[in-house]
Amino acid sequence: MTITLAENYGFCFGVKRAIKIAEENQNAQTYGPLIHNAQEIARLKRDFNVELSENLGVFQPGSTAVIRTHGIPKEELETLHARGVHVVDATCPYVTKPQQICEEMSVAGYDIVIFGDEHHPEIKGVKSYASGAVYTVLDVQELHTLRLKEKVALVAQTTRKVEEFLRIADALIVEHKEVRVFNTICNATFENQDAVRDLAKTSDIMIIIGGKNSSNTKQLHSIALRECPQSHHIESYTELKQEWFDGKERCGVSAGASTPDWIIQEVIDAIKAF
Amino acid sequence: MTITLAENYGFCFGVKRAIKIAEENQNAQTYGPLIHNAQEIARLKRDFNVELSENLGVFQPGSTAVIRTHGIPKEELETLHARGVHVVDATCPYVTKPQQICEEMSVAGYDIVIFGDEHHPEIKGVKSYASGAVYTVLDVQELHTLRLKEKVALVAQTTRKVEEFLRIADALIVEHKEVRVFNTICNATFENQDAVRDLAKTSDIMIIIGGKNSSNTKQLHSIALRECPQSHHIESYTELKQEWFDGKERCGVSAGASTPDWIIQEVIDAIKAF
Numbered sequence: 001m002t003i004t005l006a007e008n009y010g011f012c013f014g015v016k017r018a019i020k021i022a023e024e025n026q027n028a029q030t031y032g033p034l035i036h037n038a039q040e041i042a043r044l045k046r047d048f049n050v051e052l053s054e055n056l057g058v059f060q061p062g063s064t065a066v067i068r069t070h071g072i073p074k075e076e077l078e079t080l081h082a083r084g085v086h087v088v089d090a091t092c093p094y095v096t097k098p099q100q101i102c103e104e105m106s107v108a109g110y111d112i113v114i115f116g117d118e119h120h121p122e123i124k125g126v127k128s129y130a131s132g133a134v135y136t137v138l139d140v141q142e143l144h145t146l147r148l149k150e151k152v153a154l155v156a157q158t159t160r161k162v163e164e165f166l167r168i169a170d171a172l173i174v175e176h177k178e179v180r181v182f183n184t185i186c187n188a189t190f191e192n193q194d195a196v197r198d199l200a201k202t203s204d205i206m207i208i209i210g211g212k213n214s215s216n217t218k219q220l221h222s223i224a225l226r227e228c229p230q231s232h233h234i235e236s237y238t239e240l241k242q243e244w245f246d247g248k249e250r251c252g253v254s255a256g257a258s259t260p261d262w263i264i265q266e267v268i269d270a271i272k273a274f
Numbered sequence: 275m276t277i278t279l280a281e282n283y284g285f286c287f288g289v290k291r292a293i294k295i296a297e298e299n300q301n302a303q304t305y306g307p308l309i310h311n312a313q314e315i316a317r318l319k320r321d322f323n324v325e326l327s328e329n330l331g332v333f334q335p336g337s338t339a340v341i342r343t344h345g346i347p348k349e350e351l352e353t354l355h356a357r358g359v360h361v362v363d364a365t366c367p368y369v370t371k372p373q374q375i376c377e378e379m380s381v382a383g384y385d386i387v388i389f390g391d392e393h394h395p396e397i398k399g400v401k402s403y404a405s406g407a408v409y410t411v412l413d414v415q416e417l418h419t420l421r422l423k424e425k426v427a428l429v430a431q432t433t434r435k436v437e438e439f440l441r442i443a444d445a446l447i448v449e450h451k452e453v454r455v456f457n458t459i460c461n462a463t464f465e466n467q468d469a470v471r472d473l474a475k476t477s478d479i480m481i482i483i484g485g486k487n488s489s490n491t492k493q494l495h496s497i498a499l500r501e502c503p504q505s506h507h508i509e510s511y512t513e514l515k516q517e518w519f520d521g522k523e524r525c526g527v528s529a530g531a532s533t534p535d536w537i538i539q540e541v542i543d544a545i546k547a548f
Contacts, residue, residue: 162448169447170440173455181443181453 001245003271004203006195006254010264011035012188014092015257018069021090022050028064028088029053031072031080032121037211037258059085071095071125095122098155098184102129105153110180113137113148115168116157123157139164140171150177158186189216189257196220196254200227203252205244208233209267210256217256224254236263237270245274275519277545278477280469280528284538285309286462288366289531292343295364296324302338302362303327305346305354306395311485311532333359345369345399369396372429372458376403379427384454387411387422389442390431397431413438414445424451432460463490463531470494470528474501477526479518482507483541484530491530498528510537511544519548 011019018034026048033041033052044050050066056076059065061084067077071091080087091099098114105112111133116123118136127134135146152172156165162185172179200206206224210217212235224231232244245251251271255264285293292308296318303325307315318324324340330350333339335358341351345365354361365373372388379386385407390397392410401408409420426446430439436459446453474480480498484491486509498505506518519525525545529538 166444166447169455170444173440173443173457174436177457179455179457181447181455183447183451183453 001249001251003251003253003268004199005264005268006192006199006252008188008191008195009253010192010255010257010259010261012092012186012257014069014094014186014188018066018090018092019044019260021088022066023048025050025064025066025088028066029059030066030068030090031056031059031076032068032070034066034068034090035258035260036214037260039263040258040260043260043262056080059083061085064088066090068121069095070121071099072121073125073128074099075128091125092158092186094158094184094186095125098126098158098182099129101153101155101182101184102126102134103131105180106130106132106134109149110151110153111135111149113143113146113152113154113168113172114157115154115160115165120157126155126157137168140167143168143171148172148176151180152176152178153180153182155182155184158184159189160185161190192216192220192254192257193223196252197223197227199252199254200224200231203228203250204230205248205250206231206252206254207240207267207271208254208256209235209264210259211235214256214258217259220254220256224252228252234267237266240267240270240274242274245271275523275525277525277527277542278473279538279542280466280473280526282462282465282469283527284466284529284531284533284535286366286460286531288343288368288460288462292340292364292366293318293534295362296340297322299324299338299340299362302340303333304340304342304364305330305333305350306342306344308340308342308364309532309534310488311534313537314532314534317534317536330354333357335359338362340364342395343369344395345373346395347399347402348373349402365399366432366460368432368458368460369399372400372432372456373403375427375429375456375458376400376408377405379454380404380406380408383423384425384427385409385423387417387420387426387428387442387446388431389428389434389439394431400429400431411442414441417442417445422446422450425454426450426452427454427456429456429458432458433463434459435464466490466494466528466531467497470526471497471501473526473528474498474505477502477524478504479522479524480505480526480528481514481541481545482528482530483509483538484533485509488530488532491533494528494530498526502526508541511540514541514544514548516548519545
């Protein structure tokens with residue numbers, strides 16, 4: 001039986017980069033979780049003594065704070081610097097970009113519209129970089145309640161769908177003289193979905209690895225099921241059953257965005273051992 | 275019988291302004307036709323000795339050139355100035371705007387996409403103000419043949435439909451990091467259409483005035499017919515028939531974009547005389 005990994009799976013570029021940064025900063029504390037995976041957070045603590053803190057107050061002068069991929073509000077970053085904390089920035093570059101755009105567009109006199117969820121840490125951070133008028137919307141209806149200037153800049157939460165972003169952009173373009181549209185959407189989530197669909201088409205069994213309550217893993221499993229009825233969603237290799245693989249020739253493997261490579265490798269090793 | 279003019283009809287703001295400028299500059303020559311209406315051009319010649327010239331060569335030092343509403347290419351304007359011609363600019367401000375945008379966006383390092391017809395005088399003029407890469411497209415397919423930079427500025431021919439403009443904008447936004455969208459569409463044509471529709475709904479006869487081969491007048495007539503079956507398209511008051519108005523109570527009047535007010539007034543006077 002052949003085992004094939006999806007062309008895109010698991011951690012995105014930004015999470016991989018953040019974990020590498022954390023590993024290079026032993027004894028540091030991350031401000032907020034680097035990743036929504038308890039096993040990986042436990043591994044960073046065990047192997048690198050990198051602890052998680054949700055509280056800004058615990059960071060003492062001389063200590064090291066690793067800023068998580070979603071970024072943090074500008075004021076909190078300034079507080080850490082002012083307190084003499086050594087700040088290591090693991091903010092995803094795809095999130096740093098809309099932060100910079102907000103800062104620059106405010107200075108240039110644009111009203112800013114952010115297409116995203118105002119309660120999400122990424123958007124709290126991005127929004128904090130605007131010094132002028134800034135609004136967060138999730139649909140076109142919300143735009144109608146705003147009193148925007150003629151010149152508007154538009155950015156998006158990195159994980160939003162481009163089709164929905166275009167609906168916001170179109171509504172603004174009709175009403176305003178200038179709309180400066182920054183496509184800050186990151187395709188990592190969608191690339192994982194496209195890759196699992198392609199792989200499932202040519203597989204007779206699919207193994208999707210990720211937390212049972214991880215919504216993006218459930219989504220991958222549901223896409224795989226449509227193309228390959230023998231698709232299984234597992235959290236770790238201990239759930240694998242040998243009989244699943246009887247008579248199968250092509251096994252496809254993918255993993256949710258919070259699933260570390262070492263958990264995936266354990267699953268592949270176990271399948272090979274059957 | 276009441277006679278009601280549509281809320282918007284006839285000349286747009288830019289054409290009205292250009293004719294006023296021509297009237298204030300007796301003995302001048304317009305470079306290109308101010309308006310696509312032979313009767314109005316003849317009136318300017320007869321009453322104000324303002325002649326039409328299609329040839330740049332005829333403008334001598336000290337003579338006065340009236341620049342038409344569509345504008346002209348930057349190089350031609352420079353030629354006139356260099357030759358010592360007195361230039362009176364009747365370019366519509368809604369056309370000057372995309373000219374300025376092209377100039378500024380080139381300097382700011384943006385590739386420029388113009389949504390419009392490259393053979394139209396307005397677009398020849400607008401395009402001439404770009405000093406860097408500039409492309410003219412009429413549909414999304416044409417975009418795929420271009421090699422654009424990450425930063426793109428988009429402007430539109432003033433008479434285009436906003437729905438088609440959005441299709442171009444959307445295609446660019448999906449593919450590019452930044453798209454600076456300038457909505458340079460002028461709504462005059464669409465305002466005339468909306469107004470004739472509204473008026474026809476409450477009229478029992480509609481008179482639409484304009485050249486028999488004027489496409490925008492035919493469009494107005496066709497919209498009026500849908501709401502009011504007694505809708506007539508005429509070029510001048512001489513075509514009116516008294517029996518059309520027998521038993522009618524509410525007469526609506528509109529006119530195409532090249533129909534001067536005095537022709538409309540002649541029609542209204544004739545209807546009143548019945």
